Amino acid sequence: MSDFFAHGIDWLLSSMDGYILPLTKATAITLSLAFVSLIVGMFFAFIFTILESVPFKPVAWLMSLFNLTIRALPELLIVVAIYTGLPLLLMALDDGFTIPFGFTSFTVKMNIENTQPDPFLCGVFALSLLYAVYASQTLRGAFKAIPSGQKQAAQVLGLSKSRTFFRIIMPQMWRHALPGLSNQWLILLKDTALVSAIAIDDLMMQTKTIVARTNQPFLWYFIAMLVYLVISVLSQRVIAHIEKRSTKFEQPSSANSQ
Amino acid sequence: MSDNFIYYLKIILQGLPDTLSLSIAGILSAGFLAIVFSCLLSLNSKFLTKTIRGYIVIFTGSPLLVQLFLIYYGPSQFGEILSKVPAFYEFISSPWFCAYLALTLNSAAYTTQIFYGALKAVPQGQWQACSALGMNKRQTLKIVMPYALKRALSTYSNEVVFVVKGTALASMIPVMDLMGYSNTLNGEYYDFSIFVVAGLIYLLINGILSTIMRIIEKKALTFEN
Numbered sequence: 436m437s438d439f440f441a442h443g444i445d446w447l448l449s450s451m452d453g454y455i456l457p458l459t460k461a462t463a464i465t466l467s468l469a470f471v472s473l474i475v476g477m478f479f480a481f482i483f484t485i486l487e488s489v490p491f492k493p494v495a496w497l498m499s500l501f502n503l504t505i506r507a508l509p510e511l512l513i514v515v516a517i518y519t520g521l522p523l524l525l526m527a528l529d530d531g532f533t534i535p536f537g538f539t540s541f542t543v544k545m546n547i548e549n550t551q552p553d554p555f556l557c558g559v560f561a562l563s564l565l566y567a568v569y570a571s572q573t574l575r576g577a578f579k580a581i582p583s584g585q586k587q588a589a590q591v592l593g594l595s596k597s598r599t600f601f602r603i604i605m606p607q608m609w610r611h612a613l614p615g616l617s618n619q620w621l622i623l624l625k626d627t628a629l630v631s632a633i634a635i636d637d638l639m640m641q642t643k644t645i646v647a648r649t650n651q652p653f654l655w656y657f658i659a660m661l662v663y664l665v666i667s668v669l670s671q672r673v674i675a676h677i678e679k680r681s682t683k684f685e686q687p688s689s690a691n692s693q
Numbered sequence: 694m695s696d697n698f699i700y701y702l703k704i705i706l707q708g709l710p711d712t713l714s715l716s717i718a719g720i721l722s723a724g725f726l727a728i729v730f731s732c733l734l735s736l737n738s739k740f741l742t743k744t745i746r747g748y749i750v751i752f753t754g755s756p757l758l759v760q761l762f763l764i765y766y767g768p769s770q771f772g773e774i775l776s777k778v779p780a781f782y783e784f785i786s787s788p789w790f791c792a793y794l795a796l797t798l799n800s801a802a803y804t805t806q807i808f809y810g811a812l813k814a815v816p817q818g819q820w821q822a823c824s825a826l827g828m829n830k831r832q833t834l835k836i837v838m839p840y841a842l843k844r845a846l847s848t849y850s851n852e853v854v855f856v857v858k859g860t861a862l863a864s865m866i867p868v869m870d871l872m873g874y875s876n877t878l879n880g881e882y883y884d885f886s887i888f889v890v891a892g893l894i895y896l897l898i899n900g901i902l903s904t905i906m907r908i909i910e911k912k913a914l915t916f917e918n
Binding site for chain 2: 504506507508509510511512515516519520523625626627628629631632639642643646650651652653654656657659660663664667668
């Protein structure tokens, strides 16, 4: 029996030989894509949340409509459409199609370099957009979960509006937002596999390349699955730890009532 | 412009049957599997619970795309053995079936989480009332399950939309669904409005599905308020 196992491990190692390094690199790309998208996505999410709670109703409605639309579209469609659409948009801008926006100068600078943006950037853009539409819902819920008494108390103490938000409201928001946000992080992690459709050399793409070379699809896709699984399970561990810390100060009675 | 639109629409709509059949078949079988798994989980058998928990971790912890590729491309590694049973090999290597299998297994894992969560959220009194009446496990589940499923409906409707969105991945193993035709068109014409057309169709499908789910939910919970 042990002989059989030793044989199996030998076979596995010999077939892994030379592919571990590219696979590790690809995993690093997948992870960096996910992390960058998370950070950019959080930024977008805050903007979306603010736009959705603007007192001027048409803006809020448009934002809700946008959210609903993105959430109803397949992720793959969004990734591919952004990859196709951005160059077309840049080309249109390059042809002298300028709208007097505040950030036109930024776009003009990009189309001077080339009209085909880096696939990685497209991937980050698409993934962070997907993350942001879901995360903004969570943030909105968390914002509403803070009793208005907190805001009033801050007002009574004479704190400015921004100070109230950053020092009083936001620290309390995290506790409510964390479960939702971490769930969306796990979804984001899995959605990164989609960017292999737009020529980013991520874990999925690298696995495809290796499969084409070795002709062992089952082994390699299984290994890719395991890598994703390990990343997911590890992040779940880390998230559980963070959640425990962020709810440490709660009374046990309120921790029990789910 | 509008001519192009109609031309694209005509071609992309050829993929509608595959998208719809995958979605409906996937949703129904995943729902059925999830009910079975939730019942098995509630039996509290150590072995069954561990197996199903493992299955859920694997299928919710890895991307649907990897599962799809593993199911579609994986068996060809054992082609020599499988080619001895050509009928079976042909059957499991048909793209539609692989997409269906991957979607079902993936969605069933998520749906089991939803259904079992709802089952556990049923007030203890319900279980106790059943056991007070001398019901066995099967009879109890028959009473409690519909009660739990009704409460799971609002979360479940999200999962239904996720299945429809997931069918788009089938275009990456050659299933010619809405996304598949859009990609082909895009390769030919390189036009953004192709994706606008495809997006509108997906929006329509998901809009209709969500409405249906909301009606079902309303009907199911009608006596509650």
